[in-house]
Every structure is written in C-alpha cells, then in structure tokens.
Amino acid sequence: MSSFNTIEWKDNRVVMIDQTKLPREETYVECRTYEDVADAIRRMVIRGAPAIGVAAGMGIALGAVNVPADDRAGFVSEVKRISGVILGTRPTAVNLSWAVKRMLRVLEEGEGGVDELKAILVKEARDILDEDIETCRNIGKAGAGLIRDNSAVLTHCNAGALATGGYGTALGVIRAAVEGGKNIKVIATETRPFLQGARLTAWELDRDGIPVTLITDNMAGYIMSKGMVSAVVVGADRIAANGDAANKIGTYTLSVLAKTHNIPFYVAAPLSTIDFDCPGGDSIPIEERDSREVTHINGTSIAPEVNVYNPAFDITPNENISAIITEKGVVEKPLAVNLSKLRG
C-alpha cells in the first residue's frame, strides 16, 4: 500500500490529498459539502478515473448526510439533484457516472426512512473505495507476469495510488512486479500540460522506493528508438466496447511510437472503466480544459496571448493495444470479442 491516503471518509467529511500542490506540499483538503467535492473534482485536487469515481460516491454521500428533508420522497429527490451536479463535473472518465449510477441504485433500492438511507449511501461510498483498492491489487497480480525482470517500463500521466483508491492500475502492475522480486525501472513522461507524470508519478514512485527516470513527453520516440523501453503500461479513463481507450492526452502518440518500435503497449484498468454502451472511441466525450493550463506554469505565463487548444484526453485505437489488464485477468486480442465476455 502507499504511505498516504488519496481519499478517505472521516467523521462525515471527505478528506483528500491535494494533487494540485504535490510534490511541493503534502496537504489535505477537507470537503464539508458536496459542492466542495464537486469543486475538488473540477479543479483536479483529486483526479484519475477510479479516484474520481470514489470521490463521486463520497460527494453524493456527503450531500445526502447534509440533506435536511425528513420525508423519503423529498430526500430522494434532493439526492438525485446532488448526483446530477456531481455527474456534471468531468465528462471523460466513465468511472464517475459508474459510481453515480451505483449510488442511485442503492438510493432507489434501500429500505427504511431517511436515516437508514443516509447510512446506506455512506456505506456504499466507503465500499466503492475499499473495493477499488482490492481491484487495483488484482489488476497488479493479473499484469505482473507481463513485465520482464530487469526491464524498463514507460508510463504516462499518473495511473497510480493517487489516481485510484490506492495502489494504482498501471502503477499497480509495476508495484506487483516489483513486489514479486523483479528489478524494474520506470520511465515517467512529464505529461504536459498538467504534469501528472512529473509531479505525481515521479513523487509516488520515488516515495515508495521504485526507481523512476523522468523524461519530457517529446523524448519518448528517441528512447524507444534506442531500445531503452521494454513495455508501455498506461491507465484509461474510458474503454469502448471495441477496445479503443481514452486516456491522458499523449497516450495515442505513445501507442503509435510503441507499435513502430515493436514494444508491447498495455492498458491497465478496472471493469468499471469499460463502457459497453460506447461502441468505439469516436463516441467518447473528450474534455477540453482551461487554456491557462497550457499558457501558464505555477501561475507564471510561458506563452503570448494566442489561441490555445487543450484537449485533456485522446483515443488509442484498439489495434495499437497489445492487451488490456483488468482485475479479472489479461484481455488478449481480439479485444472486442474478449471484452464482451466480461460484460456483467
């Protein structure tokens, strides 16, 4: 396990490590209302698909705990409204809507009055967190065998403990390989513009004593061409039914480079990231974020006032993915056929 808590439920508050401040400061944000949680998701105080799912569940639970209504119908309608606000925070990671649906299901099916429903919602949110940590461990176990001893694994963005309830998906695979005694070096891309690789992946691996080398995004092709990368492992924000995967902007570029250099390219993600209602990558909504993420670093302007385009994610087509690592095992090609066998 990692030596910090990404998110936890504490005395009817949601406490999360502030990922906008890492690695300079390790501080924690205490959310007292569902609006605080919604704001934290939008500002990326908490980010990463599974972690956003956990935050969504806890945001709804927090909102529910604070609803003053004492009649069931009034309570249910207010919690549904709160869920709509949480749902609207970020569009790409499907784990968010997955968690909202899960919370709404227990809201509809839960028995008893308002107090019982509040307790049921808090338990469900905490279960989402606990299950996510277990899921990541199982992703790690499933994928560790794909990683060779004495190898260098490139990862993009942050798909680690910070992006999940704990342990991580892509970094979970790496952690499990290291725990199994393998000598693994990680190459982390800095991941412009939000710098999740430089600020977060480098921080959490270094803190856990896993050797990490940081590169800028535009160095990946060169080091692949020099035979310095044995495998690429990334996370995902949404995987379509045909295996196309949305992940942090730049992932597609890495997949093309990996294919050119015959390097295996793995996507590690929980089943909650698979959107079977989405036929292919073209149907996945891509979030566009504020231009200041591109034009400024730590509040300092690095560019003139010109037009900026800032898509936060891209789509890696299924043909560029060697396999998808889930908590139920490694999904091999053909991805569409083999993913459909996992549909619950």
Ligand code: MRU
């Ligand atoms: O914008 P972010 O930081 O939320 O994007 C995160 C990613 O793209 C991660 O790679 C993805 O969510 C997988 S996290 C296990």
